[in-house]
Amino acid sequence: MKLTLKIWRQKDARAKGSFVTYHMDNVSPEMSFLEMMDALNKKLVEEDKDPVAFDHDCREGICGSCGMYINGHPHGPVPGVTTCHLSMRYFNDGDTIWVEPWRAKPFPVIRDLIVDRSAFDKIQVAGGFISVNAGAAPEANSIPVRKKNADEAFDSAICIGCGACVAACKNASAMLFVSAKISQFALLPQGRVEAKDRVRAMVEKMDELGFGNCSNTGACEAACPKKIKLTNIARLNREYYKAY
Amino acid sequence: MIRLNSKIPDGPLARKWTSYKASVKLVNPANKKKIDIIVVGTGLSGASAASSLGELGYNVKVFCYQDSPRRAHSVAAQGGINAAKNYQNDGDSVYRLFYDMIKGGDFRAREANVYRAAEVSNQVIDHFTAIGVPFARDYGGTLDTRSFGGVQVSRTFYAKGQTGQQCLLGCYSSLNRQIKKGTVKMFPRREMLDLVVIDGRARGIITRNLVTGEIERHSAHAVVLATGGYGTIYYLSTLAVNSNASAAWKAHKKGACFANPSFVQIHPTCVPQLNEFQSKLTLMSESLRNDGRVWVPRTKGDKRPANDIPEEERDYYLERRYPAYGNLVPRDVGSRAAKERCDAGYGVGDTGLAVYLDFRDAINKQGKKAIESKYGNLFELYKTITGKDPYEEPMMIYPAGHYTMGGLWVDYELMTTIPGLYAIGESNFSDHGANRLGASSLMQAAGDGYFILPVTINNYLADQIRVPKIPTDSPEFEEAEKSARERLAKLISIKGKQTASSFHKRLGKIMWDYCGMTRNEEGLKKALVLVKELKKEFWSDLNVPGTINELNQELEKAGRVADYFELAELLITDAIERKESCGAHFREEYQTPDGEALRNDKEFAYVAVWEYAGEGKPHILHKEELKFEEVEMKERSYK
Numbered sequence: 001m002k003l004t005l006k007i008w009r010q011k012d013a014r015a016k017g018s019f020v021t022y023h024m025d026n027v028s029p030e031m032s033f034l035e036m037m038d039a040l041n042k043k044l045v046e047e048d049k050d051p052v053a054f055d056h057d058c059r060e061g062i063c064g065s066c067g068m069y070i071n072g073h074p075h076g077p078v079p080g081v082t083t084c085h086l087s088m089r090y091f092n093d094g095d096t097i098w099v100e101p102w103r104a105k106p107f108p109v110i111r112d113l114i115v116d117r118s119a120f121d122k123i124q125v126a127g128g129f130i131s132v133n134a135g136a137a138p139e140a141n142s143i144p145v146r147k148k149n150a151d152e153a154f155d156s157a158i159c160i161g162c163g164a165c166v167a168a169c170k171n172a173s174a175m176l177f178v179s180a181k182i183s184q185f186a187l188l189p190q191g192r193v194e195a196k197d198r199v200r201a202m203v204e205k206m207d208e209l210g211f212g213n214c215s216n217t218g219a220c221e222a223a224c225p226k227k228i229k230l231t232n233i234a235r236l237n238r239e240y241y242k243a244y
Numbered sequence: 245m246i247r248l249n250s251k252i253p254d255g256p257l258a259r260k261w262t263s264y265k266a267s268v269k270l271v272n273p274a275n276k277k278k279i280d281i282i283v284v285g286t287g288l289s290g291a292s293a294a295s296s297l298g299e300l301g302y303n304v305k306v307f308c309y310q311d312s313p314r315r316a317h318s319v320a321a322q323g324g325i326n327a328a329k330n331y332q333n334d335g336d337s338v339y340r341l342f343y344d345m346i347k348g349g350d351f352r353a354r355e356a357n358v359y360r361a362a363e364v365s366n367q368v369i370d371h372f373t374a375i376g377v378p379f380a381r382d383y384g385g386t387l388d389t390r391s392f393g394g395v396q397v398s399r400t401f402y403a404k405g406q407t408g409q410q411c412l413l414g415c416y417s418s419l420n421r422q423i424k425k426g427t428v429k430m431f432p433r434r435e436m437l438d439l440v441v442i443d444g445r446a447r448g449i450i451t452r453n454l455v456t457g458e459i460e461r462h463s464a465h466a467v468v469l470a471t472g473g474y475g476t477i478y479y480l481s482t483l484a485v486n487s488n489a490s491a492a493w494k495a496h497k498k499g500a501c502f503a504n505p506s507f508v509q510i511h512p513t514c515v516p517q518l519n520e521f522q523s524k525l526t527l528m529s530e531s532l533r534n535d536g537r538v539w540v541p542r543t544k545g546d547k548r549p550a551n552d553i554p555e556e557e558r559d560y561y562l563e564r565r566y567p568a569y570g571n572l573v574p575r576d577v578g579s580r581a582a583k584e585r586c587d588a589g590y591g592v593g594d595t596g597l598a599v600y601l602d603f604r605d606a607i608n609k610q611g612k613k614a615i616e617s618k619y620g621n622l623f624e625l626y627k628t629i630t631g632k633d634p635y636e637e638p639m640m641i642y643p644a645g646h647y648t649m650g651g652l653w654v655d656y657e658l659m660t661t662i663p664g665l666y667a668i669g670e671s672n673f674s675d676h677g678a679n680r681l682g683a684s685s686l687m688q689a690a691g692d693g694y695f696i697l698p699v700t701i702n703n704y705l706a707d708q709i710r711v712p713k714i715p716t717d718s719p720e721f722e723e724a725e726k727s728a729r730e731r732l733a734k735l736i737s738i739k740g741k742q743t744a745s746s747f748h749k750r751l752g753k754i755m756w757d758y759c760g761m762t763r764n765e766e767g768l769k770k771a772l773v774l775v776k777e778l779k780k781e782f783w784s785d786l787n788v789p790g791t792i793n794e795l796n797q798e799l800e801k802a803g804r805v806a807d808y809f810e811l812a813e814l815l816i817t818d819a820i821e822r823k824e825s826c827g828a829h830f831r832e833e834y835q836t837p838d839g840e841a842l843r844n845d846k847e848f849a850y851v852a853v854w855e856y857a858g859e860g861k862p863h864i865l866h867k868e869e870l871k872f873e874e875v876e877m878k879e880r881s882y883k
Contacts, residue, residue: 030519042746061628062320087628124420125424129417134695137367137373137375147385154403154410157403160409
């Protein structure tokens with residue numbers, strides 16, 4: 001396949017960025033999107049030009065490092081996949097592809113397609129834990145958990161923290177991200193003890209960091225590569241209401 | 245010259261850890277506040293160690309190269325985590341878990357360490373459950389388990405095919421709690437460039453801020469490496485593409501011996517390579533072999549679609565060769581059996597380098613829903629990558645580089661040969677011998693970090709309470725920073741034509757071809773020559789654009805590949821030296837008439853411990869004899 005890429009290039013947080021056009025020949029439909037980017041970077045380095053910087057690591061859709069806007073969609077047009085798993089077979093010969101970093105105030109651009117997502121860590125630091133020291137745990141089966149609750153907690157817990165939900169939201173809201181952690185712990189008896197403190201602390205931190213309010217449009221759910229459900233936000237709201 | 249002391253406590257095996265804990269030195273809470281500890285790496289072992297040390301009251305600084313500690317590659321472990329709970333009433337016990345690991349490791353691991361890993365496994369499950377890891381449960385609300393390769397009991401706890409993610413996020417949450425409390429300070433996007441050793445003790449590290457390029461000095465009373473394995477030496481592996489051996493290698497060059505570097509596990513069930521630009525091979529969890537049956541056509545070069553091949557024309561070769569364990573043989577055995585069939589011309593797919601993993605029978609028997617609840621996300625993952633639906637046709641799989649049993653040598657206290665430097669999790673060598681059993685890496689990593697290191701490290705730190713904060717302006721820090729800067733400058737000044745990745749790819753191919761699933765002396769010697777030649781080419785034709793003082797991903801890669809060239813030579817040397825087959829190390833010259841690994845206990849029942857002797861000088865081999873007091877060394881049979 002032959003492709004035209006329009007990629008956002010920006011030297012650092014302060015520099016002014018712009019789209020730069022690249023032409024790619026011989027893109028195999030069996031490549032992943034990031035492997036296509038690798039091929040572009042190989043070409044650039046061989047021409048002694050600066051390669052495009054982007055975050056990536058596991059390349060199997062679980063670490064949450066990668067993420068870029070591809071043709072106006074976080075992680076590209078295919079639902080339920082991360083950028084590293086987006087296959088080039090979804091594109092056609094001759095396509096022009098627009099590639100941008102996440103755009104959200106709490107995620108400033110570091111370089112090219114890399115953004116600073118440390119705000120997500122700060123929210124987790126504020127309350128995303130159960131306060132049990134190593135050594136203090138009771139025997140595992142002494143805390144029975146209804147299977148349905150355990151399964152639902154798991155479905156919330158699989159968030160990979162990539163930031164697609166924030167990038168997709170017109171308000172740059174982090175409600176889906178926060179609600180996933182709140183739900184996981186709200187559904188488990190282990191998490192109930194600190195439920196009120198947790199939801200207050202995490203929501204307060206989320207607001208402080210400049211994430212917007214929920215837009216109620218569900219763009220986050222549609223963009224989430226792990227299909228985290230909007231019902232988590234409903235649960236977050238209930239938990240928040242109960243905490244005061 | 246280094247003298248090895250494994251510091252194994254006296255007394256009967258089952259009492260060693262208890263008696264060690266009863267006699268180990270302690271540090272009182274007031275003194276803990278005055279002591280600094282550096283932890284490098286935030287995977288299961290690093291994050292759990294950092295949080296536990298913080299809970300104890302130490303000042304902890306923790307480093308990772310990713311943008312967040314939650315991204316460490318433990319996140320990708322799929323199938324599960326072992327523990328000797330015996331919830332299934334199927335005869336499991338600490339002793340049986342210990343024995344399975346010793347046997348699975350082909351009698352090349354240290355008895356006392358393995359027993360302790362089995363012993364703390366139950367505490368790990370208790371802890372993960374208490375901090376909210378959503379393990380799978382039965383309808384009565386208790387924890388569920390499943391079977392894994394190389395064992396005949398069901399002791400693997402799991403969270404669908406994302407157990408590693410859930411355990412890692414558990415550790416990440418403990419870490420966050422300590423960050424909030426102020427006992428732990430987190431430094432993301434940092435790469436360790438060197439270890440600082442002062443008067444023979446580990447006293448700090450040199451790091452590079454990967455965003456600004458700034459070179460930084462960090463001091464501490466002790467340094468803990470939790471930096472994972474070196475499976476990406478094969479370029480294509482199941483590891484994260486940025487995983488590397490550089491921190492461990494730098495420590496090695498400062499005096500930490502490297503043990504059994506050639507013991508590398510090749511995982512039997514991975515998605516085969518699809519294109520030449522492929523950057524990694526994705527694992528399909530071993531748990532799939534609980535219900536999936538592995539087969540190839542009985543006829544060579546049979547090109548019919550899998551579903552058109554009738555039952556009697558399929559060769560379920562694992563069930564045929566290993567009736568007692570069938571599809572659940574250990575990984576090394578499964579990988580070699582796949583290679584054997586493919587080399588003999590029975591492989592499937594375009595390249596002939598694949599075998600089938602078939603769920604047809606399991607779906608017919610248990611229903612699609614039951615299979616979906618167990619492996620749903622793995623089936624989806626497979627479909628995402630290949631575009632093929634494993635509910636409809638069998639998966640195609642092939643072995644890939646996965647886990648390194650070898651690593652930094654540590655004693656019973658997890659201390660390396662540099663006083664004050666510890667290595668935990670996959671970065672050390674200690675618990676898996678020549679082959680790791682499935683679901684015991686999460687177990688070992690979390691055990692090391694939560695329950696072992698936080699006890700043993702006190703024995704060292706108790707003598708450090710009078711040592712004031714370590715200044716970072718000493719000549720040793722100066723020198724370490726200077727040499728780190730010089731090396732970066734050297735990499736950037738070559739200004740050749742080729743990328744770091746293209747060298748990495750070629751190095752990986754040499755390692756895979758000559759030092760992969762099977763090895764022989766001739767091939768290994770050839771590989772040594774090829775690696776040296778390629779290394780020379782690397783240092784004369786590498787191109788790294790940009791500068792040191794900025795975000796520069798090519799520079800990061802180049803540094804890691806440069807270290808891999810050095811490690812590759814040691815890995816091959818170790819493989820040449822070990823003239824026997826054991827576990828994952830299969831030397832073609834040493835096999836039984838029916839193609840199984842042939843150990844030589846008389847001459848090779850030791851840990852090969854390599855000491856760095858200086859630039860351009862051959863490594864010095866030390867041998868830690870393995871004494872088996874509890875178990876008898878037997879032929880490892882799964883028939």
